[in-house]
Amino acid sequence: MEDLLLLYEKYINPSLARTYRFMGLDHEEHTAEGAVVVDAEGVRYIDCAGGYGVFIQGYRHPRIIAAAHQQLDLMPLSSRVLVNPRQVELAQRLAEVTPGDLTYSFICNSGTEAVEAALKIARGSTGRATIISTEGAFHGKTYGSLSVSGRDLYQAPFKPLVPDVVRVPFGDRQALESAMSDSVAAVIVEPIQGEGGVIVPPDDYLPAVRSLCDQFGAAMIADEVQTGIGRTGTLFAVEQSGVVPDLLCLAKALGGGVMPIGAVVGRPWIWKVFEESPLIHTSTFGGNPLACRVAAEALAVTMDEDLPGRARELGAWFIPALQEVCARHPDIVAAVRGRGLMIGLEFQSAGMGAMIMSELFQRQVLAVYTLNNERVIRLIPPLVIAAAQLRQVLDVLAQALDAVELVKDELA
Ligand SMILES: Cc1ncc(COP(=O)(O)O)c(C=O)c1O
Structure with missing residues (x-):
């Protein structure tokens, strides 16, 4: 593995290679199945990192792999001249499973592209400029998405960013109300902030965002790139607030752990910008047959296996069980929170979080940090994970906490 890490250092990212080494994460991934990743030496890891939230249906789900093979044999990429049936099928399915009158889809290749599209559609259709986003938000790292994200560290070197973005505290209805005006094109929110540290807003927050958008004629953009496809216990997290956004961004688990794909699904009124110019926003690879066939199968698997229900049931005992384990170490763990199997x-x-991640890894459990909150690590396992595997995670976490207990003063 050292050779591989040296090459990583030489050809990809020297600084990240050093971090891998420092954290003891210098093992080569080889294969994976369900909720288990296997390294090149045959060591098996229970995966609670889930590829940053991609593997809702687990690794290499047989139905999704079979769908990919079928489409590979037919036509993986589109001619872009004839009509692509796989794209139409996926868009129809998305209209059926998303709440309310979310109808039209623009299909792309990643989360950040879904957000970029949503921002452009909102500005183009409202004819307004201002976008309101929230502190601690994460929407991606291309310019538009970065501009509406909430951490200065990732923005500072790249300024000037996209203008007319206003940031308000997340979960604060009053602050949002004060920022609203007739020049607001859109308010963009994650139903639960993921990279911000798994922050669950008050129950009345999303309904308040919805009604303020209605009042001021602005579009509500729900970024469900991380919360979507069952993670929080319903297919889409907004369903738990009874809210229908004007634009819903999806990616990650939409690709079934097999293909990169993103989508923004919109209500009819906001698709106006395409009415005026059908090619106003396009992507060569976006909506390709392979990704769309895989995504349609991923959605089918998610529903047939009731993965949102599994997230609900497993989370209902796993979160309190984690809280119980962590309550024995109040000097180390400040809080355990989440919904379904989206857990922070x-x-x-920050040092304690990093050491826990490393200790978990030494005991064959994968977890993941959060980009915008250095003190929070996430457990976002595949929803196909077995209860027994989660019990094993609890045991391992207890051991990891005991290990940190011995050196906690140096990490404070
Ligand atoms: C809520 C949210 N939006 C957007 C993104 C960006 O997605 P991608 O990395 O696919 O561009 C992420 C990625 O973590 C995310 O969590």
Whole structure:
């Protein structure tokens, strides 16, 4: 593995290679199945990192792999001249499973592209400029998405960003109300902030965002790139608030753990910008037959296996069980929170979080940090994970906490 890491250092990212080494994450991934990743030496890891939330249906789900093979044998990419049936089938399915009158889809290749499209559609259709986003938000790292994200660290070197973006505290209805005006094109929110540290807003927050958008004629953009496709216990997290956004962004698990894909699904009124100019926003690879066939199968698997229900049931005992384990270490863990199987562990210091991740890894459990909150690590396992595997995670976490207990003063 050292050779591989040296090459990573030489050809990809020297600084990240050093971090891998420092964290003890210098093992080569080889294969994976269900909720287990296997390294090149045959060591098996229970995956609670889920590829940053991609593997809702697990790794290499047989139905999704079979669908990919079928489409590969037919036509993986589109001629872009004839009509692509796989794209139409997926768009129809998305209209059927998304709430309310979300109807039209623009299909792309990633989360950040879904957000870029949503921002452009909102500005283009409302004829307004201002976008309101929230502190701690993460919407991606291309310019538009970065501009509406909420951490200065990732923005500072790249300024000037897209103008007319206003940031308000997340979960704060009053702050949003004060920022609203007739020049607001859109308010963009994650139903639960993922990279911000798994922050669950008050129950009345999303309904308040919806009604303020209605009042001021602005579009509500729900970024469900991370919360979508069952993660929080319903297919889309907005369903739990009874809210229908004007634009819903999806990616990650929409690709069934097999293909990169993103989508923004919109209500009819906001598709106006395409009415005026049908090619106003396009992508060569976006909506390709292979990704769309895989995504349609991923949605079918998610529904047939009731994965949102599994997230609900497993989360209902796993989150309290984690809280119980962590309550024995109040000097290390500040909070355990989440919904379904989207779970954040907040530590008293960033160093403690990093050491826990490393200790978990040494005991063959994968977890993942959050980009915008250094004190929080996430557990976002595939929803096909077995209860027994989650019990094993609890045992391992207890051991990892005991290990940190011995050196916690140095990490405070
Ligand atoms: C809520 C949210 N939006 C957008 C993105 C960006 O997605 P991608 O990395 O596919 O561009 C992410 C990625 O973590 C995300 O969590």
